Amino acid sequence: MVEFSGGFADVLRANLWLRSAMRVLVRLADGPAGSREGLYRLALGVRWEELIGRGQTFAVEVAGRGDAFAHSTFPALVVKDAIADRLRSRRGERPDVDRERPDVVVHAHLSGAHAGLSLDGTGEPLSHRGWRPRGGPAPLAESLAAGVLLLAGYDGSQPFLDPMCGTGTLAIEAALIATGSAPGLGRPFACERWATASATEVRDLRAEARRRRRPAPAPIVGSDADGRAVAAGARNAQEAGVGAEVRFETRDVRELQPPGAGAVIVANPPYGHRLGRDSDLGGLYAEIGDALKRRAAGCTAWILVGDPELAKRIGLRPKRRVVLFNGPIECRLLGFDLVQGRLPARGGAEAT
Numbered sequence: 001m002v003e004f005s006g007g008f009a010d011v012l013r014a015n016l017w018l019r020s021a022m023r024v025l026v027r028l029a030d031g032p033a034g035s036r037e038g039l040y041r042l043a044l045g046v047r048w049e050e051l052i053g054r055g056q057t058f059a060v061e062v063a064g065r066g067d068a069f070a071h072s073t074f075p076a077l078v079v080k081d082a083i084a085d086r087l088r089s090r091r092g093e094r095p096d097v098d099r100e101r102p103d104v105v106v107h108a109h110l111s112g113a114h115a116g117l118s119l120d121g122t123g124e125p126l127s128h129r130g131w132r133p134r135g136g137p138a139p140l141a142e143s144l145a146a147g148v149l150l151l152a153g154y155d156g157s158q159p160f161l162d163p164m165c166g167t168g169t170l171a172i173e174a175a176l177i178a179t180g181s182a183p184g185l186g187r188p189f190a191c192e193r194w195a196t197a198s199a200t201e202v203r204d205l206r207a208e209a210r211r212r213r214r215p216a217p218a219p220i221v222g223s224d225a226d227g228r229a230v231a232a233g234a235r236n237a238q239e240a241g242v243g244a245e246v247r248f249e250t251r252d253v254r255e256l257q258p259p260g261a262g263a264v265i266v267a268n269p270p271y272g273h274r275l276g277r278d279s280d281l282g283g284l285y286a287e288i289g290d291a292l293k294r295r296a297a298g299c300t301a302w303i304l305v306g307d308p309e310l311a312k313r314i315g316l317r318p319k320r321r322v323v324l325f326n327g328p329i330e331c332r333l334l335g336f337d338l339v340q341g342r343l344p345a346r347g348g349a350e351a352t
C-alpha cells in the first residue's frame with residue numbers, strides 16, 4: 001500500500017496513470033473495531049451524506065479478517081446498516097444497496113481489532129485496461145507486465161523485444177509506456193460516478209492524457225513460435241490503441257532477433273504451474289539462454305520465471321533477482337547483462 005493525499009483530480013489522475021497499481025482507495029476512517037458496536041460506530045461517524053448522492057446506490061466490500069467476525073458477510077452488513085441509518089437520520093430516506101452495479105463502493109478493511117473504511121475510486125481493478133474482453137483470460141496481468149517493465153528500467157527509449165510474447169501483454173504495455181499513454185484512458189473509473197466528481201476535471205484530465213500521446217521513439221517487437229498467439233497479440237494491440245506501434249512476428253525463441261542495439265528483452269516463458277509440467281521445459285530454458293548469449297550481445301534480458309530449477313537451466317548469472325507474485329505463484333524476475341564476446345560454459349555460472 002502506498003499513501004498520498006490530494007483531491008478528486010488526484011484520484012482520477014492516479015487511476016489514469018498508475019501502471020502497476022491495482023486500486024485507488026480514499027481513506028475515510030480508521031479505528032478500533034473489535035466488536036459489532038465498534039465497527040458500527042466507526043462507520044456511523046463518516047459523513048456519508050456528502051459521499052453518496054440522493055438516488056445513488058452503494059455496496060460494501062470487506063477484505064482482511066477481524067477478530068469479532070468469522071465471515072465477511074456480517075461486517076459488510078454492519079457497515080451497510082450504519083450507512084443506511086446515518087443517511088436516513090440526515091435525509092429521511094434510505095439509500096438502495098446494489099451489489100451488481102453500485103454507484104459507490106465502500107471498502108472495509110479488517111485487521112484484528114482494527115478497521116479501515118475507504119471509498120473505492122477504481123471499480124474493476126486497474127490491471128483491466130479496457131482492451132481485453134471483460135472476464136477473458138489474462139495470461140499475465142497487465143499491471144504485473146507493466147511492473148516488470150518498470151523494474152527492467154524500460155522507459156520507451158530503448159528497442160524492445162518479447163521473444164515469447166503469447167497474446168502480447170508485455171509488448172502492449174511497453175508500447176503504452178513508449179507512447180506516453182495513460183494505461184487507463186480506455187476505461188471508466190468508479191470515482192467518475194461519485195457525488196463529488198467534477199465533470200470538468202474528468203474532461204480536462206482525459207483530454208490532457210490524450211494530448212500527451214506521442215509516437216514510440218524506438219521499435220517494439222513481440223514474437224512467438226505459435227502463430228495463433230501472434231495473431232491474438234496483434235488484435236489485442238489494435239484494441240489497446242497501439243496496433244501501429246508493435247510489430248508481431250511468428251518466430252522461435254532460438255532465432256530471436258533484437259530489434260536494435262542495446263535492446264531490452266523481456267520474456268515470460270512457459271512454466272509448469274500454468275501449462276502442465278512438461279519434461280522438455282528444461283531444454284527450452286537452456287535454449288533461451290543459448291539464444292540470448294549467441295544472438296543478443298549488448299542487450300539486457302529480463303526473464304520472469306516461476307520455477308527455480310528451470311531458471312538454473314538458462315545458464316547465465318543474473319545481475320538482479322526480484323521476487324514477484326503472479327497471482328499466488330511466487331516468481332523471480334531475473335535480469336541479465338549480455339556482455340559482448342563472452343560465452344560462459346554451460347553448467348558454470350547459473351541462475352537461481
Ligand SMILES: C[S@@+](CC[C@H](N)C(=O)[O-])C[C@H]1O[C@@H](n2cnc3c(N)ncnc32)[C@H](O)[C@@H]1O
Nearest residue numbers: 139164165166167168169224225226252253270
Ligand atoms: C506464459 S506464455 C506467455 C504469455 C504472454 N506473456 C501473454 O501475455 O500472453 C509463454 C509463451 O511462450 C511461447 N513459446 C513456447 N515455446 C516457444 C519457443 N520455442 N519459441 C517462441 N515462443 C515459445 C508459447 O507459445 C507461449 O505463448
